[in-house]
Amino acid sequence: MVSKINQWFGIPELASEHGELVDHMLGFVHWFMLILFVGWSAYLVWVFYRYNQKRNSRADYHGVRGHATTHIEIGVVIVEAILLLGFAFPLWAKQADEYPTSPDTVKLRAVGEKFLWNFQYAGTDHMLGAMGAKYIDPGSGNPTGKDPHDPNSADDFVSPSLKLPKDRPVIIDVRSKDVIHNLALVPMRVATDATPGIHSHMWFKPVKTGTWDIICGQLCGPGHAQMKAVLEVVEQKEFDEWVKEQSENSAKKASAKLAAH
Ligand SMILES: [Cu+2]
Structure with missing residues (x-):
């Protein structure tokens, strides 16, 4: 019921486990803002009517004498404190x-x-290899700077789209090669800045299969609007088969390269 208002405002589809709490909080904020908006608007109209010049040809130097406004203001502060301390902080603490x-x-x-x-992707060994800026070479198939000397890198593989399994937690290590970007996964209700030189992390658990757009959430240059990718959540079996295949291909290529040296 609380979150219903989000739908009226056209919130994008939700597909992560913790996202329900985010939407619940958003619902509260939207209701609260709607009440404030309607209340303030009504008050403004009343003030125009009650205090127009015709009714008040002489100024009143005493102003407000009642305490209603103070009580309303305290009420607003209390609701905001509940939203922050009761919802936002615990949710953030849990995710962080x-x-x-x-x-x-x-x-x-x-x-x-x-x-x-x-x-x-970490591949079948579940271990992400080291990354080094000096190894970045998109021409030879290493756009992310996989360290070829790290044994954990051998079966790591790179994909231009983000494929994930349903009902399994995901940890993403977010990096940038140049300027500040932001990996915004709207249906997962997570977004993290990709800042050069800084290792940022995010985690979530997809609970719904589907395909969505990934956007860059930080204005990063003239091609920002085209900086899109695809987020695809599939069943676990399909995901595992895909990882196995990609991982094996990558390991084969890595050993061939080592042999050639
Ligand atoms: Cu960007």
Whole structure:
């Protein structure tokens, strides 16, 4: 019921577990703002009527004598404090402090650049390899700077779209090669800045299969509007098969390269 107002305002589809709490909070904020908006608007109209010049040819130097406004203001402060301390802080604390540790957690790295995203998956070993700016070479198939000397990198693979399994936690390590971007996954109700030189993280659990757009949430240059990618949530079996195939291909290529050296 509380979240219904979000739908009237056209909120995008929700597809993550914690997103329900985000939407619930948004619902409260929207209702609260609607009440304030209607209340203030009615008050403004009343003031125009009650205090127009015709009715008040002489100024009143005493002003307000009642306490109603003070009580309303205190009420607004209390509601805002409840929203912040009761909803926003606990939700943020949980997302920021309690990262998933279960072995089925999907780990990947999102690397933003002007003007596209690349997603490096940990592969079947569940270990993301090291990253080094000096290894970045999109021409030879290494757009994310996988360190070829790190054994964990061998089976890591890179995809231009973000494919995820349903009902499994996902941790994304968000990086940038050039300027500040922002990986905004709207249906998951998460967004994190990709800042050059800084390792940022986000986590969530998709609970619905589907395909959505990924946008860059930070104005990053003339191609910002085209900086889109695809977010696809599939069933776990389909995801595991895809990872196995991509991972094996990548490992084969890595060993061939090592042999050639
Ligand atoms: Cu961008």
